Amino acid sequence: MKKVPSIELENRMKRFREHMDISNPEWEIAIVFSKINLYYFTGTMQDGMLIIPRNDDATFWVRRSYERTLDESLFEKIEYMNSFRDAAKKEDNLPDTVYLETEAVPLALYQRFQKHFPFKNFKPLDTGIAAVRAVKSKYELSLMRKSGKIHQYVLEDIAPEILQEGMSEADLAAELFKIMINEGHHGVTRFGMFDTEIVVGHVGFGESSLYPTYFDGASGNYGLSSAAPILGSRDRKLKKGDLIFIDIGCGVDGYNTDKTMTYMFGSSLPQYAIDAHNKCVEIQDEIAGLLKPGHIPSEIYTTIMNDLDNEFLENFMGFGKRRVKFLGHGIGLLIDELPVIAERFDEPLKENMVFAVEPKKGIKDIGMVGIENTFIVTPQGGECITGNSHGLIPVF
Structure with missing residues (x-):
């Protein structure tokens, strides 16, 4: 099985953080849901979410399939969740504003996520990731x-x-x-x-x-x-x-x-x-x-x-x-x-x-x-x- 090299994943995350620091200097946290962007950052295309805090390690929370994620991904921090509730128990200090993929996240998913992660505002993340991927x-x-x-x-x-x-x-x-x-x-x-x-x-x-x-x-x-x-x-x-x-x-x-x-x-x-x-x-x-x-x-x-x-x-x-x-x-x-x-x-x-x-x-x-x-x-x-x-x- 071919895996995206860990150094490749690390460099992508580093470039993303650097881009966000310049383009959105006030950012505190970004959440990735779309499978294409999840693949870009983690090397696997599973059902889950990637939480990227500005001042802490990113965590890939996986619903399905956690087992396949472990087989395919060299991403450093992978956790299992049955629902957003599981992730919310371990993710604290959520800021008021969260950066999301507004082009990819449907309203129903947004509402389910916000139920367990009660942030107040959101800002678009799409062009930031696109610029890094370009x-x-x-x-x-x-x-x-x-x-x-x-x-x-x-x-x-x-x-x-x-x-x-x-x-x-x-x-x-x-x-x-x-x-x-x-x-x-x-x-x-x-x-x-x-x-x-x-x-x-x-x-x-x-x-x-x-x-x-x-x-x-x-x-x-x-x-x-x-x-x-x-x-x-x-x-x-x-x-x-x-x-x-x-x-x-x-x-x-x-x-x-x-x-x-x-x-x-x-x-x-x-x-x-x-x-x-x-x-x-x-x-x-x-x-x-x-x-x-x-x-x-x-x-x-x-x-x-x-x-x-x-x-x-x-x-x-x-x-x-x-x-x-x-x-x-x-x-x-x-x-x-x-x-x-x-x-x-x-x-x-x-x-x-x-x-x-x-x-x-x-x-x-x-x-x-x-x-x-x-x-x-x-x-x-x-x-x-x-x-x-x-x-x-x-x-x-």
């Missing part, structure tokens, strides 16, 4: 590099070989998922966006990749049904002349990469579609060159967008009225992490932040062209860890 350690980067190699191999080398006329979008998505699992993918694509469900990503043939969804991304697809608008359609079959759009996540031991590849099946696309795709690749490369410590995400976004003419901007980063207002996003334990290459993200980039950069453009009756790869911020610019292909791979 800068990856060598350990985290090593896992993301492994994920990137799987991504590259499956989408650049294997996908063209398994495309067959008459297969459905769902067939292709399921086959890609199986292959990635066999190559080491951890099997889940996690998002922080509220109530978002996804299996592996978006797989679309032709105009399907333009179909509107609630998903906060440039592309879409028909999905399996209105009750499950995910994966791909069972009914949309691959035919000659189709543009194939694949935007899927991959991950190793919790850490994700994001990648989009496109393919021309049976024949070439019209030249105007190829030109639009190539422009998206140029934009990706330009953004990658700006992914250096000290550069400002909002300025990167403005620089790129101001350089595009009105004709290209039509259906850029979406289609019709459904367009997104970003060019890339942080990535790590979640696909959609902070910061974002968009307006109002004004904090300078730091070395070893990781971004998925995804310029895309919808083209009527053809589908979504463009590209996406995952980059590490370095002093030399973004280091791509998900492959080198420019997409529109011909499969004739």
